[in-house]
Amino acid sequence: MKTKSKNGPSCSRRFFLKGLGAAGMAGALTTLSGCKDAGKPSGGEGWTPQQYNAPGSWPVQVRGRVPIDPHNPSIVRDDRKCILCGQCTEACKHVQSVEGFYGLPIKNDITCINCGQCALWCPTGAISERDDIAKVLRVIGDTRLHVIVQTAPATRIAIGEEFGMPAGSIVEGKMVAALKLLGFDRVFDTNFSADLTIMEEGTELVNRIRAAAGGHGESGHGHAPTALPQFSSCSPGWVKFCEYFYPDLLENMSTCKSPQQMLGAVAKTYYAKKKGIDPRQIVSVAIMPCTAKKFEASRSEMNSAGVMAGDPGMRDVDFVLTTRELARMIKGKGIDFVKLDPQPYDSLMGEGTGAAVIFAASGGVMEAAIRSGYFLLTGENPPESLYNLSAVRGLQGVKEASLTVPGFGELRVAVSQGLANARQLLDQIRADKQAGRSPRYHFIEFMACPGGCLSGGGQPKTSVPPSDWVRKERLHSIYTIDAKLAKKRLSHENKEVADLYADYLGKPNGDMAHRLLHTTYTDRSGQLTAKNKA
Numbered sequence: 141m142k143t144k145s146k147n148g149p150s151c152s153r154r155f156f157l158k159g160l161g162a163a164g165m166a167g168a169l170t171t172l173s174g175c176k177d178a179g180k181p182s183g184g185e186g187w188t189p190q191q192y193n194a195p196g197s198w199p200v201q202v203r204g205r206v207p208i209d210p211h212n213p214s215i216v217r218d219d220r221k222c223i224l225c226g227q228c229t230e231a232c233k234h235v236q237s238v239e240g241f242y243g244l245p246i247k248n249d250i251t252c253i254n255c256g257q258c259a260l261w262c263p264t265g266a267i268s269e270r271d272d273i274a275k276v277l278r279v280i281g282d283t284r285l286h287v288i289v290q291t292a293p294a295t296r297i298a299i300g301e302e303f304g305m306p307a308g309s310i311v312e313g314k315m316v317a318a319l320k321l322l323g324f325d326r327v328f329d330t331n332f333s334a335d336l337t338i339m340e341e342g343t344e345l346v347n348r349i350r351a352a353a354g355g356h357g358e359s360g361h362g363h364a365p366t367a368l369p370q371f372s373s374c375s376p377g378w379v380k381f382c383e384y385f386y387p388d389l390l391e392n393m394s395t396c397k398s399p400q401q402m403l404g405a406v407a408k409t410y411y412a413k414k415k416g417i418d419p420r421q422i423v424s425v426a427i428m429p430c431t432a433k434k435f436e437a438s439r440s441e442m443n444s445a446g447v448m449a450g451d452p453g454m455r456d457v458d459f460v461l462t463t464r465e466l467a468r469m470i471k472g473k474g475i476d477f478v479k480l481d482p483q484p485y486d487s488l489m490g491e492g493t494g495a496a497v498i499f500a501a502s503g504g505v506m507e508a509a510i511r512s513g514y515f516l517l518t519g520e521n522p523p524e525s526l527y528n529l530s531a532v533r534g535l536q537g538v539k540e541a542s543l544t545v546p547g548f549g550e551l552r553v554a555v556s557q558g559l560a561n562a563r564q565l566l567d568q569i570r571a572d573k574q575a576g577r578s579p580r581y582h583f584i585e586f587m588a589c590p591g592g593c594l595s596g597g598g599q600p601k602t603s604v605p606p607s608d609w610v611r612k613e614r615l616h617s618i619y620t621i622d623a624k625l626a627k628k629r630l631s632h633e634n635k636e637v638a639d640l641y642a643d644y645l646g647k648p649n650g651d652m653a654h655r656l657l658h659t660t661y662t663d664r665s666g667q668l669t670a671k672n673k674a
Contacts, residue, residue, distance in 0.1 A: 206232045206239050206258055207250045213438050214254035214270060214431040215597075221266035227605060228258035228267055233674050235590060237560040238381070240674030248667040251384065253559070255377035255588045256431030256462075256597015261605040269431045269462045269598055273469055276459050279423045280323040287423045288411075289324040290403050290489075291315060293331055294429040294500035294593040295463045297617040301600040302467035303477045308613030310621060313482020315427075318470050320483060324425070329485040331492020333403035334499045334508070336640065337374065338631035340657055341396045342513045343648040345370050345583055349517075349548075367391040369554075369569070369581040372505050374398045376436035377588030377597075379661065381559050385670050386566050387663040389573075395658040399499065400426050400433055401442050403489060404456035405656045408445035410644045411488060419449050425459045427466050429500070429596035432588065434460045441659045448655065462598025491636040494622035494629035501618045502557035502592035503532035503539060506585040510543070510553070512631045513583075517548050527629055533619070535591055535608055537561035540581075552581045558590040594618060 203226020208217045232239035235257055242251050259267040280287050300309035319327045344365070351366040373379055373394040382390060397405070404426070408419040426433060436442065437457040446454030461469070470477055484490070495511050498504030507529045514522035531541035532555045539555040556562045565584060572580065589596050591611040602610045622629060631637070645653045 202226075204229055208267070209250040209252065211249070212252060212254070212270070214434045215252075215256055215259055215267055216270050217267050219266070221264045223264055223266075225263060227261040227263060231257040231261040231605065235558050235560055236377075236381075236588070237563055237674070238384075241385070241671050243669035243671055246668065251668050253377045253380045253384070253588065254432035254435040255559075257589060259431065259597050260595075260599070260601060263604045269465060270434060271465060272434070272459050272461060273465050273472075276425055276461060277469070279425075279459075284421065285423050286325050286417050286421050287323070287425060288326040288328060288407055289319055289425040289427060290328045290330045290333070290400070291319070291427045292400070292429055292500070292593065293334065293492075293497045293504075293618070294596060294599065294614070295427050295466070296497075297500065297594065297614045297621075298429065298599050299463050299467055300477075301602050302464065302471075305478065306613070307602055307610045308615075308617040310617050311477075312621075313484070314477060314480040315466075316485055317480040317483040318466075318475055318477055319427075321475055321480075322469060322473060326486045328403060328407070328489040329492045330399050330403060330426070331496035331499075332489045332634070332636055333399040333406070334496035335491075335493055335631035335634040335637050336402050336406075336657070337396055337399045337499075338495060338508050338512050339637060339641075339648045340402075340653060341370075341372070341394050342509050342516050342631075344394055344396065345509065345513055346516045347649065349582060365391060365395060368579040369584050370394055372509075372583075372585040372587075374499065374505055375432070375586060375588045375593075376430070377432040378559065378562065378586040380432070380435070380664070381562070381588065382566075382586075383662050383664040384668060385563075385665070386570065387665045389566060389569060390661045390663065392569070393661055395654075395660070397442070397657055397659050398433075398436065399496075400428060400460070401436065401456050401659075402657050404437075404442070405444045406489065406640065408454070408456065409448060409656060410640060413644075414488060419445060420451060420454060423459070424455070424457045425461065426457050427461050427463065429463050429593045429599045430589070431462060431597040433598075436460075444656045463596075464598055464600060467600070488636065491634055493631055493634050494625040495631045496634075497621045497625075498618055500592060500594045501533070501615050502535070502587050502590075503529075503555045503585065504592065504618070505587075506532045506541075506553055506555050506583065508631060509583065509585075510551070511629070513551075514545060515630070515632055517545050521630060532585075533615075535611060535615075537590075538564060551583075554581050554584045556584065557587045557592055559586075559588055562586050591615065
């Protein structure tokens with residue numbers, strides 16, 4: 141359908157609706173008025189923990205909503221449920237600093253980092269993940285296909301909440317049992333590829349540090365990045381945020397794919413070769429706490445296994461389901477989750493360490509990287525004090541730490557959760573670069589969601605909006621799992637990862653590893669007009 145002005149050119153219906161959505165219906169609502177008590181804030185006395193107790197320009201019951209592109213691969217909105225309460229805007233603007241930080245009109249697709257925090261904040265369920273359950277059930281039912289599934293660290297301490305279990309319940313074995321009952325051919329652990337990520341990311345960091353000191357890295361890869369500080373690259377919402385607003389700092393981004401994408405790439409190459417399966421017959425499914433993972437899997441760069449197989453259209457990961465979607469699948473099949481007997485992950489890509497499981501928490505990637513980074517720098521395992529690095533744990537928005545590494549000196553790191561907090565660090569780094577000052581840090585972990593993946597946009601909605609008590613329960617469980625693994629808390633001691641390097645990849649950051657496990661990024665700044673403040 142085309143709409144046409146008498147005095148101007150035609151435009152597509154989709155373009156028109158995009159413009160209307162981006163405006164947030166502001167023009168249509170500015171003439172509305174509501175009864176206001178001059179002595180009270182327009183939103184009442186703080187009806188949510190993060191509510192700002194200050195009069196706003198919206199009427200009492202109408203605060204608008206974030207625009208969502210109908211083709212968004214991660215989230216959708218049911219307009220029949222939307223009450224224009226503005227909670228999605230609250231999350232997008234004040235927690236993530238996306239909505240309001242770009243000018244109108246939009247230039248391309250509606251700006252979105254796909255994080256799904258708006259879905260967690262929505263009190264009516266109007267915003268939710270894009271449901272891919274039917275597609276996954278269809279491939280499971282096709283006997284010609286070999287369907288594998290991986291589960292992220294944060295899913296095992298959250299999915300129990302969907303079945304009436306206390307917040308933070310550790311249900312790893314029950315989840316594996318449920319997935320096998322659903323008909324998946326193999327159930328693998330993303331903890332395996334989290335350990336793999338640490339080997340690649342840690343080696344990359346060591347190479348950057350040595351290059352900055354005038355030495356040479358050991359990867360032998362001709363295009364290894366050198367900029368410091370190195371940024372973590374596991375959170376796809378954070379990566380897209382950097383591509384939108386700080387593309388000049390993409391040289392600092394680790395080239396490592398996320399654990400989800402690494403496992404997908406290895407499944408259709410190493411695993412396929414080991415088992416004698418045509419990679420084109422393998423369907424790779426991921427269970428994630430994060431709606432942005434759906435977007436990440438669809439990125440054009442995420443097809444390394446396909447390129448190696450001569451089929452560039454083949455994706456490394458075919459489908460991503462959130463923790464909530466998996467819960468709905470289990471309920472839909474009538475499986476009594478609580479009564480399931482625990483089962484183990486399948487071998488070859490099922491082993492994980494304590495360093496891997498703490499990826500679920502803000503600061504966890506940093507702590508895991510320090511444990512193995514210490515080993516990579518010194519050739520020795522870290523001292524006991526580095527197994528519980530309290531300085532990078534917790535729910536504080538920005539955290540800093542430093543430690544002395546023998547033969548190297550002081551290693552300085554930082555951790556950020558929630559992208560409004562990330563702006564503090566990024567603006568500082570940008571200013572330092574422009575002034576020619578030396579980097580303040582060697583490594584920074586960024587996570588898009590407050591608390592990290594354990595409070596991702598696809599996790600159970602135990603409270604609306606998310607509250608810290610739920611995050612703390614999940615956080616406690618993650619570190620409990622790590623502590624219970626006792627002698628298995630270092631990524632470089634994962635035997636299945638060691639076997640992968642010995643049998644297939646060669647060495648961390650080597651040529652084969654770069655072909656499969658590393659990626660490039662996109663400057664998206666041309667898709668918006670960035671603003672420093674909302």
